[in-house]
Amino acid sequence: xxxxxxxxxxxxxxxxxxxxxxxxxxxxxxxxxxxxxxxxxxxxxxxxxxxxxxxxxxxxxxxxxxxxxxxxxxxxxxxxxxxxxxxxxxxxxxxxxxxxxxxxxxxxxxxxxxxxxxxxxxxxxxxxxxxxxxxxxxxxxxxxxxxxxxxxxxxxxxxxxxxxxxxxxxxxxxxxxxxxxxxxxxxxxxxxxxxxxxxxxx
Amino acid sequence: xxxxxxxxxxxxxxxxxxxxxxxxxxxxxxxxxxxxxxxxxxxxxxxxxxxxxxxxxxxxxxxxxxxxxxxxxxxxxxxxxxxxxxxxxxxxxxxxxxxxxxxxxxxxxxxxxxxxxxxxxxxxxxxxxxxxxxxxxxxxxxxxxxxxxxxxxxxxxxxxxxxxxxxxxxxxxxxxxxxxxxxxxxxxxxxxxxxxxxxxxxxxxxxxxxxxxxxxxxxxxxxxxxxxxxxxxxxxxxxxxxxxxxxxxxxxxxxxxxxxxxxxxxxxxxxxxxxxxxxxxxxxxxxxxxxxxxxxxxxxxxxxxxxxxxxxxxxxxxxxxxxxxxxxxxxxxxxxxxxxxxxxxxxxxxxxxxxxxxxxxxxxxxxxxxxxxxxxxxxxxxxxxxxxxxxxxxxxxxxxxxxxxxxxxxxx
Numbered sequence: 001x002x003x004x005x006x007x008x009x010x011x012x013x014x015x016x017x018x019x020x021x022x023x024x025x026x027x028x029x030x031x032x033x034x035x036x037x038x039x040x041x042x043x044x045x046x047x048x049x050x051x052x053x054x055x056x057x058x059x060x061x062x063x064x065x066x067x068x069x070x071x072x073x074x075x076x077x078x079x080x081x082x083x084x085x086x087x088x089x090x091x092x093x094x095x096x097x098x099x100x101x102x103x104x105x106x107x108x109x110x111x112x113x114x115x116x117x118x119x120x121x122x123x124x125x126x127x128x129x130x131x132x133x134x135x136x137x138x139x140x141x142x143x144x145x146x147x148x149x150x151x152x153x154x155x156x157x158x159x160x161x162x163x164x165x166x167x168x169x170x171x172x173x174x175x176x177x178x179x180x181x182x183x184x185x186x187x188x189x190x191x192x193x194x195x196x197x198x199x200x201x202x
Numbered sequence: 203x204x205x206x207x208x209x210x211x212x213x214x215x216x217x218x219x220x221x222x223x224x225x226x227x228x229x230x231x232x233x234x235x236x237x238x239x240x241x242x243x244x245x246x247x248x249x250x251x252x253x254x255x256x257x258x259x260x261x262x263x264x265x266x267x268x269x270x271x272x273x274x275x276x277x278x279x280x281x282x283x284x285x286x287x288x289x290x291x292x293x294x295x296x297x298x299x300x301x302x303x304x305x306x307x308x309x310x311x312x313x314x315x316x317x318x319x320x321x322x323x324x325x326x327x328x329x330x331x332x333x334x335x336x337x338x339x340x341x342x343x344x345x346x347x348x349x350x351x352x353x354x355x356x357x358x359x360x361x362x363x364x365x366x367x368x369x370x371x372x373x374x375x376x377x378x379x380x381x382x383x384x385x386x387x388x389x390x391x392x393x394x395x396x397x398x399x400x401x402x403x404x405x406x407x408x409x410x411x412x413x414x415x416x417x418x419x420x421x422x423x424x425x426x427x428x429x430x431x432x433x434x435x436x437x438x439x440x441x442x443x444x445x446x447x448x449x450x451x452x453x454x455x456x457x458x459x460x461x462x463x464x465x466x467x468x469x470x471x472x473x474x475x476x477x478x479x480x481x482x483x484x485x486x487x488x489x490x491x492x493x494x495x496x497x498x499x500x501x502x503x504x505x506x507x508x509x510x511x512x513x514x515x516x517x518x519x520x521x522x523x524x525x526x527x528x529x530x531x532x533x534x535x536x537x538x539x540x541x542x543x544x545x546x547x548x549x550x551x552x553x554x555x556x557x558x559x560x561x562x563x564x565x566x567x568x569x570x571x572x573x574x575x576x577x578x579x580x581x582x583x584x585x586x587x588x589x590x591x592x593x594x595x596x597x598x599x600x601x602x603x604x605x606x607x608x609x610x611x612x613x614x
Contacts, residue, residue: 037598037599038598039598039600040599165558167594167595168594168595
């Protein structure tokens with residue numbers, strides 16, 4: 001069996017790719033704040049989901065486009081996924097700072113909502129990943145874990161910052177942290193999946 | 203394969219271009235949540251103002267900042283903008299007067315973010331198109347940063363405290379605006395308000411704005427005065443001696459006659475400004491935003507009650523940046539304020555927060571209601587960024603909901 005050009009590239013990705021993935025996610029989120037105003041649950045829905053999801057997906061696509069075949073699907077599935085989330089009772093969680101000031105509740109809500117977001121986005125993005133990597137279903141687990149960890153940590157740290165500073169910006173910083181943590185977890189899995197995709201030479 | 207690589211690449215680039223175009227045409231941060239538009243109150247009704255500052259705010263510098271601010275303020279029935287026109291030794295519009303005195307026609311950061319542009323002109327056009335008033339605010343008055351070009355080029359324009367070549371004073375004011383200024387430019391000096399060149403410079407700056415832009419007026423604030431400790435520079439001492447048979451000013455900066463002499467000189471200059479503004483544009487108002495009369499006179503030699511009495515002030519926006527509602531209401535009941543109300547429209551400046559000093563929307567709401575309960579002519583908020591920006595305690599939308607509630611429907 002021959003090693004294809006694409007799979008060789010997949011096998012070559014490492015921690016530099018991981019860092020790029022996190023940085024792209026961070027930049028995408030910060031750029032999305034140009035259009036999206038962070039707010040409470042009832043205020044952010046499908047429009048914010050599509051725009052914000054699109055901004056971040058484009059930034060992430062920029063990183064994966066050289067490595068993953070049909071990477072442009074990433075943008076489409078992410079936009080659709082965030083749009084669906086925005087339409088649902090969950091809302092565009094990636095831009096929502098919960099109203100409760102209880103850190104315990106924020107952690108709990110972060111885990112629950114993060115798991116839901118991670119599941120939906122994980123399934124949506126798996127549709128693209130399965131084209132190029134075996135065991136792509138692991139992405140769904142990584143997405144659930146990443147979002148549950150990221151959102152609970154971001155929302156709780158956001159509340160701590162809000163209490164210290166007294167300003168809403170604390171919650172925005174918390175959300176930024178949520179995206180970074182989520183990207184760190186999912187990025188690890190992405191590297192692992194890509195490395196495992198190298199077919200045996202024979 | 204159905205699609206070749208080139209076709210896919212084209213599709214992805216088209217998608218990106220599409221998103222980019224959509225983004226360019228979309229209104230930033232208000233894509234989904236435009237507030238319902240309600241007919242704005244006419245400017246002749248309650249004053250609903252906001253100060254637009256360059257300090258602690260990017261609104262004047264971000265390419266989209268002014269459009270977004272005007273749109274949101276209009277949607278929430280604000281009717282008056284007080285944009286900064288003079289701060290830290292720079293103007294915020296291309297100015298020939300500033301070019302001559304400072305060597306720069308406007309704030310250097312503006313020249314970078316709006317190259318070749320004129321944000322005051324843009325703001326006046328946008329604000330008037332939306333049926334609101336625009337009253338440029340000469341925020342710094344006689345203040346100038348120690349390291350500013352203005353100070354470097356005109357060292358003889360400064361005034362000093364007794365026995366000091368440094369005009370730097372720690373502000374006694376509890377005014378959060380001062381705290382904000384001091385965070386960024388800790389060393390402000392004071393231009394000598396008695397020096398004819400200083401007076402001519404400020405007068406020319408103000409008249410230039412009134413003549414060149416169709417503004418609704420100009421505003422001076424609590425820094426159009428002089429800290430009571432100052433006035434011991436050689437120019438002022440000589441002037442005092444000429445008018446006092448060679449006697450020098452008393453060592454006690456708070457000696458009543460010495461205070462009165464300096465305050466009267468500032469009052470005379472205020473009269474010149476009022477006359478010059480009216481001569482340049484009879485429709486332009488002179489708005490003043492001072493502290494309480496006792497503090498303004500006792501600490502800054504600003505005798506605004508006399509200015510009102512002489513008819514030089516068309517609108518007063520009293521700064522009442524108090525947290526405690528009782529103290530807030532007490533300030534509104536001061537005799538000088540009540541006297542002013544019988545002559546001119548008097549609004550109240552309410553603090554909505556600064557960096558590091560957030561103000562809850564409940565406090566803002568209580569104070570607006572207290573102002574209305576006493577029948578004042580309106581309110582103005584300090585400042586734009588803290589109305590519903592991220593530096594407020596609550597979410598932007600939650601705060602906008604309260605302002606919408608406060609300003610809808612327009613009072614008859």
